[in-house]
Amino acid sequence: MSRRELTPPTLAPKTSRGELTRQKILDAAEREIGRKGFAEASISTITAEAVVAQGTFYLYFRSKEDVLRELVLRMGRRLRRHLTLATAGATSRLEAERAGLLAFLEFARANPNLYRVVEESQFVDPSVYHRYYDDFARNYRSALVAAEGAREIRRGNADVRAWALMGLAVMLGHRYGLWETTVPLKPVADAAFDMIANGLERRDDDA
Amino acid sequence: MSRRELTPPTLAPKTSRGELTRQKILDAAEREIGRKGFAEASISTITAEAVVAQGTFYLYFRSKEDVLRELVLRMGRRLRRHLTLATAGATSRLEAERAGLLAFLEFARANPNLYRVVEESQFVDPSVYHRYYDDFARNYRSALVAAEGAREIRRGNADVRAWALMGLAVMLGHRYGLWETTVPLKPVADAAFDMIANGLERRDDDA
């Protein structure tokens, strides 16, 4: 499809009016792609939804792929902010884990379109998708390593753990955030957290 | 795109020659879609890869979506067989868990194309994707419930656990099966299993 990366002809808006239009297009794209998927959402659908002309699109984006990349970054920023706020009061790594998991599920349910857009980016531009998760994984990893150092959690492979925990959250977000949109999220997060914290293996404490 | 479901004109092959051609097309589609993604893989690309004429495609499939559905089913069958064999010798649920996880990662690394096809089905036909995971989840759930009954594992929400474990495996399969294709899988599976079985929380046993 699009090959060259050199010389962005216009791209970044120079006035607040331009910035506003760019945002309108991004918002429309989020809705359109989230609803109908990347393939079905055409540039003309998006610009119609944004109430701008087709040509206007190419003032700010080089292609449909380009918008999607931008949307993945947007999702990363928003989710990060949301999780930071949600885990701010946590007094330990495990408390942060419990709160973060619930917050993630709530975020997924509140932002189904963005959620789908990120998942779809995997097939449109694997490198942004990769980077998206890598960023989260890096943070996650450091948090786990720190908690190990503070003797809050058992020692283990922090990398594998970080990715495993992300996968767990993503699937639950899918299932209970996008599919089963009515079941209460708290019990789900609690049940998952129980497994994360205590494991499946039976011990002597419980009957 | 395609709307009506009634009256399949030909579809199912009546001779072994036909069945062979159908398989050639399915194999080609698996490679093409796995490599280039659903959008980029055109019918003509697929038939070229399969070395049959374009029209032949429509003897056995109604659309590109149709092939994808078939490929998801194929993945389900193959993976199920693989996991059944891998966990056959396990003497407990947790042993099955450990073996199954490793087997899954190995399967993902050995079948990257099928793996991607399944993930992409999510955006082409959410219902098959949903069903695919639902089938696995149902089995998983019963296994967990049975293990609870046999007092092998702690009691808990089997549904949430099943989906959480699937998500964990899927993400690790992605990361260590498709992205990091050289790191040994055994340690990854072991590390993940350790978290699943024992949890993150520190206990009195370990120093």
Add this chain to the structure above:
DNA sequence: ACGGGACATGACTGATATGTCATATTCATT
């Protein structure tokens, strides 16, 4: 060895979407 159902071909049509471009409008600045 021939009749007929199954299978196979590939050129062609219609529909749709992308990205361009000549032209028009806005608006801050002078």
Add this chain to the structure above:
DNA sequence: AATGAATATGACATATCAGTCATGTCCCGT
């Protein structure tokens, strides 16, 4: 109120692709 840079328009040329169809080949059963 004139200027020009930034922004906006929408018709259109171009490309691509899905699905059809008239025609032809294979091969089993008799």
